[in-house]
Amino acid sequence: xxxxxxxxxxxxxxMIKALKLRNxxxxxxxxxxxxxxxxxxxxxxxAGGQNLSLDGKKTTLASLSNKLNSxxxxxxxxxxxxxxxxxxxxxxxxxxxSRTFNILATLLPTGADTxxxxxxxxxxxxxxxxxxxxxxxxxxxxxxxxxxxxxxxKKSMKYMRYDYGNYVDKNGEIIPAYCMIESGEDxxxxxxxxxxxxxxxxxxxxGCNPSNDTKTSDYNTENYNGTTVVRIWRTPQYNxxxxxxxxxxxxxxxxxxxxxxxxxxxxxxITYTGNIGNDDKPKWIESNESCLLVPDGDEGIKISDxxxxxxxxxxxxxxFSATISFSPEVYSFKNSHMLAIAPTGRYNVTDSYVQxxxxxxxxxxxxxxxxxxxxxxxxxxxxxxx
Numbered sequence: 001x002x003x004x005x006x007x008x009x010x011x012x013x014x015m016i017k018a019l020k021l022r023n024x025x026x027x028x029x030x031x032x033x034x035x036x037x038x039x040x041x042x043x044x045x046x047a048g049g050q051n052l053s054l055d056g057k058k059t060t061l062a063s064l065s066n067k068l069n070s071x072x073x074x075x076x077x078x079x080x081x082x083x084x085x086x087x088x089x090x091x092x093x094x095x096x097x098s099r100t101f102n103i104l105a106t107l108l109p110t111g112a113d114t115x116x117x118x119x120x121x122x123x124x125x126x127x128x129x130x131x132x133x134x135x136x137x138x139x140x141x142x143x144x145x146x147x148x149x150x151x152x153x154k155k156s157m158k159y160m161r162y163d164y165g166n167y168v169d170k171n172g173e174i175i176p177a178y179c180m181i182e183s184g185e186d187x188x189x190x191x192x193x194x195x196x197x198x199x200x201x202x203x204x205x206x207g208c209n210p211s212n213d214t215k216t217s218d219y220n221t222e223n224y225n226g227t228t229v230v231r232i233w234r235t236p237q238y239n240x241x242x243x244x245x246x247x248x249x250x251x252x253x254x255x256x257x258x259x260x261x262x263x264x265x266x267x268x269x270i271t272y273t274g275n276i277g278n279d280d281k282p283k284w285i286e287s288n289e290s291c292l293l294v295p296d297g298d299e300g301i302k303i304s305d306x307x308x309x310x311x312x313x314x315x316x317x318x319x320f321s322a323t324i325s326f327s328p329e330v331y332s333f334k335n336s337h338m339l340a341i342a343p344t345g346r347y348n349v350t351d352s353y354v355q356x357x358x359x360x361x362x363x364x365x366x367x368x369x370x371x372x373x374x375x376x377x378x379x380x381x382x383x384x385x386x
Contacts, residue, residue: 094333095124099340100131103293103330106160106340113149114138118363128295128325136309136317136364150306150320158297159343161288162327164335165267167199167232170218171211172260175201177336179208181229189339196235199337201263204228219263234265234337236272238284255282268335292327293340300325308374309364316374319364 100122108115114137121132137149167175181200183189190198202208203216205227210216219230241253241262251262257272269291274282294300306320329335367374 095129095331096333096338097122097124097331099331099338102338103131103326103340106293106342107153107324109149109153109156113152115149115153116361118361124331128328129331130326131324132322134319134321134363136311136319136361138311138315138317147306147318150303150318154301154303155298156343157294157300157324158292160293161269161341162291162293162330162338163267163269163288163341164291164329164338165265165269166336167201167234167263167265169201169210169263170214170261172266173211175232175263176207179203179205180232180337181224182337195237196233197339198231198233198235199265200224200227200229201232202227203230230263232263232265236264236284238274238282242274242282265337288341291329293330294324295327296325308367310367310371310374311364312362317364 100120104117104120108117115135116138117133117135119134123130123132137153167180169175179202181190181202190200192198203210203219203221210218216228221228221230223229236253236257236259237251238253241251241259242255243250243252246252246254246260249261251259253259253272255274255276257274259266270286270288273285273287275285277283302323304321304323306318309317309319311317330338330340
């Protein structure tokens with residue numbers, strides 16, 4: 001039997017293994033070096049391309065910048081752009097001073113008891129808008145100087161409300177405020193003595209057209225001062241609109257006060273509720289609990305001074321100074337179609353300039369010496385300072 005004899009010493013075997021390992025390491029190193037060179041070259045090409053691209057962009061930007069800066073009206077354009085961006089902020093902070101007269105007409109009593117103002121200051125800068133004024137109260141009957149008039153004026157504050165909202169078309173789409181005419185040529189709110197308040201929608205004016213699935217011919221139009229308009233009732237027309245079941249294409253109002261199928265006013269303050277009576281006809285209730293004209297009620301008016309005096313016609317009057325704080329929502333521009341509501345629940349419709357003029361009167365005179373009728377408190381039902 002043949003036998004193999006390993007004549008190579010163990011040390012020689014280990015050396016051969018070491019040489020093979022060295023050659024393998026050299027091979028891997030060479031491959032790695034080649035791969036590194038390739039990767040470096042690729043990254044170099046990418047970086048070079050990016051630099052070329054950036055240089056091109058810089059050149060383009062420089063060209064555009066030079067072109068932009070060459071416009072003579074650039075500063076005006078940037079100013080306008082900045083202002084346009086602030087429109088929403090400006091709008092939310094804007095106040096409507098003209099609402100003062102509507103509020104005054106609601107505050108001041110009419111009838112036998114009258115209050116006229118001789119000096120008025122309106123402050124819209126604080127958290128709550130305020131009226132500060134000097135006025136005179138006339139009971140209109142003996143004893144004329146009657147502190148009950150002033151007391152009633154103070155206590156009526158907690159019953160005063162306001163209302164605002166949007167006019168909408170048959171589909172419930174809001175009609176822009178500039179499309180609505182709410183007062184006549186004399187400045188008075190449009191009012192029908194038997195049906196309530198209304199406004200005119202200038203339906204054919206630019207930007208005032210109906211929503212997409214309706215057209216002008218779908219509405220009952222009329223002519224108002226040469227303009228095609230649609231009459232929209234601010235006061236719900238209960239008898240015409242209420243139905244037990246909704247009928248397509250007809251005005252509809254349910255017992256929860258929800259209205260559809262007719263152009264109408266959507267109030268943000270007033271809710272309407274119908275209760276069926278024994279005659280099977282609903283009795284309607286109007287509620288306005290949230291929109292208080294004077295949030296602090298009778299505490300919202302502060303009387304700083306009161307005294308007897310003589311009016312412009314030499315009549316006996318009660319002179320006084322007062323400050324009233326109102327809800328900030330009343331003067332806010334974002335609240336459209338604002339109206340003040342008198343304590344009796346009626347809307348104020350005395351906005352005409354003739355009626356506004358009657359709110360103001362020359363300041364009452366102090367009582368003169370030797371005028372006992374004016375200076376004595378016996379002419380005051382509830383007393384007061386002379």
